[in-house]
Amino acid sequence: MSVKDQFDLQPPSISNTLLAGLLHRKDVRYILLFVSWFASTSNNSNPSKDDTINFRKGWNMIMRHILILITFMTLGIVGNVILNTPWGSGYINNQILTNVLKAVTYIIAVFPALFAFARAEARARDSEIKHQVAETLIDQQVAIDKLRDLLRAAIVKLFEGENLKYIRANISVVTESKLKILCSINMEFSNDYNVEFAYGQGCAGTAWRRGKEAVTWERWLPIVEPKAKLQPKKLKELWHLSDAQIKKTTGVFWIVSTPIFRYYNYETTVLGVLNFDGVEAPLRHPTKIQNETFHKDCADIAEHFGSLLVENNLV
Secondary structure (H helix, E strand, O other): OOOOOOHHHOOOHHHHHHHHHHOOOHHHHHHHHHHHHHHHHHHHOOOOHHHEEEEEHHHHHHHHHHHHHHHHHHHHHHHHHHHOOOHOOOOOOOOHHHHHHHHHHHHHHHHHHHHHHHHHHHHHHHHHHHHHHHHHHHHHHHHHHHHHHHHHHHHHHHOOOHHHEEEEEEEEEEEOOEEEHHHHEEEEEEOOOOOOOOOOOOHHHHHHHHHHHHOOOHHOEEEEEEOOOHHHHHHHHHHHOOOOHHHHOOOOEEEEEEEEEEOOOOOOOEEEEEEEEOOOOOOOOOOHHHHHHHHHHHHHHHHHHHHHHHHHHOO
């Protein structure tokens, strides 16, 4: 299910609106949780640790609400007894104290309405935030779909004359000090569809390092490995791959990794890496990926992807 499908809200019916309004109250949801938890214990089944923690959290919240309600009810009753009965008025002969007590009882009287209004405002703010988040996710999903289309077009442009069904592409972005795949083409059912690389690890991580450390006129150059099917020992020595990464990428024949940059205020930042590779069979024209014109085309495409990542808030 796409993000848009998850957040495609339809106009609710009156009954659904009333039900949603009821279930938006945390205390009611926790009461339902308590009923579910009690039912599970009554059936001699052991509730999970998370269920127990949630139950205790909800129970504490309900108790706080009840305590607040009882406190205000008690104060209101005591205040009215003092103000409106001969027995109570005998304790207060000072007009100032009488006025203060009246003010307190008025505040207590309007507190439930004010509390309800504050809760409604909070729910409205939460709803607006969730709506904004949903809109952002939808926009990002549309942008990612566009990136996939451009990746597909890039494969067609760069690898004319090759068997395109064996050529894959992905955009990996720097996230939490690692390169993680944001979107890809022809990788959805591969073992390495979610592979991650650290700085300087593999062709992708090495391209990341080149983009940060190389001299200006060499930063944009792709990292090219025309013969990626090496012995595990060589892969560890040359590319610093782990056993898990080697196992995931055993079917890769060749790799081209190009840094993706953001240029801002005369500063260059590596956003990620544009990767092309081949599986199942080697290239028909293997010298293609070592051609200078091919490298410039990869750099141009990577620059375009960089601008799209920034425009769509994907990095």
